[in-house]
Amino acid sequence: MDKAAREFEFSDKHFARISSFVTAQTGILLPAAKKDMVYSRLSKHVRRNYGGSFDAFCLAVDNGDPDTIELLINAITTNLTAFFREKHHFDYLKQHVLPELLIKNQATKKIRIWSAGCSTGEEPYSLAICLHQFFKGHPGWDVKVLATDLDANVLEQAASGIYTIERVSQFSEDEKHAWFSRGKAENNGLVKVKSFLKEFISFRRLNLLHPFPMKGTFDVIFCRNVIIYFDKTTQVGLFHRFAEKMLPGGYLFIGHSETLFNISNQFVSDGNTIYRRIT
Numbered sequence: 001m002d003k004a005a006r007e008f009e010f011s012d013k014h015f016a017r018i019s020s021f022v023t024a025q026t027g028i029l030l031p032a033a034k035k036d037m038v039y040s041r042l043s044k045h046v047r048r049n050y051g052g053s054f055d056a057f058c059l060a061v062d063n064g065d066p067d068t069i070e071l072l073i074n075a076i077t078t079n080l081t082a083f084f085r086e087k088h089h090f091d092y093l094k095q096h097v098l099p100e101l102l103i104k105n106q107a108t109k110k111i112r113i114w115s116a117g118c119s120t121g122e123e124p125y126s127l128a129i130c131l132h133q134f135f136k137g138h139p140g141w142d143v144k145v146l147a148t149d150l151d152a153n154v155l156e157q158a159a160s161g162i163y164t165i166e167r168v169s170q171f172s173e174d175e176k177h178a179w180f181s182r183g184k185a186e187n188n189g190l191v192k193v194k195s196f197l198k199e200f201i202s203f204r205r206l207n208l209l210h211p212f213p214m215k216g217t218f219d220v221i222f223c224r225n226v227i228i229y230f231d232k233t234t235q236v237g238l239f240h241r242f243a244e245k246m247l248p249g250g251y252l253f254i255g256h257s258e259t260l261f262n263i264s265n266q267f268v269s270d271g272n273t274i275y276r277r278i279t
Helices: 012-026 032-049 054-062 068-077 087-104 120-136 152-160 173-179 232-244
Strands: 110-116 142-149 160-166 180-182 190-193 201-205 218-223 246-254 267-269 274-277
Touching: 012 054, 012 068, 032 068, 054 068, 068 152, 087 120, 087 246, 110 120, 120 142, 120 173, 120 201, 142 152, 152 201, 173 180, 180 274, 190 201, 218 232, 218 274
Parallel strands: 110 142, 110 218, 142 201, 218 246
Antiparallel strands: 160 190, 180 190, 246 274, 267 274
8 A cells, every 4th residue: 555545654563563562462463554444444443542543552552551552452353254164164064073072972971162263153153053954863961062253243243243244145045034034114124043942152362372270171173264374373372272272183173274384293084074083
């Protein structure tokens, strides 16, 4: 973006202060090529709340103003997602992972899944659909999904379970009827995830760079299209901590452009971007 095209000054120093803070707080790397993206995502907030001054915005960040910091993190976090994105993961879950866990966890009848970086909720709700389809023939099981994200705004949307009808266009009419309630009157054009699916999921705000507060372990972790924004040191540390929170033989699903090669020796490949915790 040409400087003349910007509404107000956004210097390299402004960008450096913002990018270094974001990396320190979230692990997300913001190379120089992201400068225009950062400006476009922050400019309306700087105009509205900081008098059009990135100096004022950066000062608020440096002073630890919680509202400014939350605004910054929410604006920078990438939230591209969709229902059943990378469908082969969900097929593998239903065809291989859940049948195996049905036998492996027979004594406890308990399964725990973590959707790390759940964004606006399409991933955990896709998991809930899979779980409902599978376990309706196996009553008496305690199956839960923990869905976490750093962005408070997307977590609020995810917890609401409300989407535009366009976001569920991939589903057949029968599937839409089974899993969503259609909005009426002023909510026309919206759908809401049905309560029996929402009951599978607990939403929680969590920074993946911070110590994990969960006491238990997980049978399955989905952390997809998250580590591509982290440097290698952060990736290594994150997957080590994931391994510590997984049961032996547990499954890890990562994004289509991600790999654990030269990142972690605690997992072994079990398919296309599917890994197992080494026992």
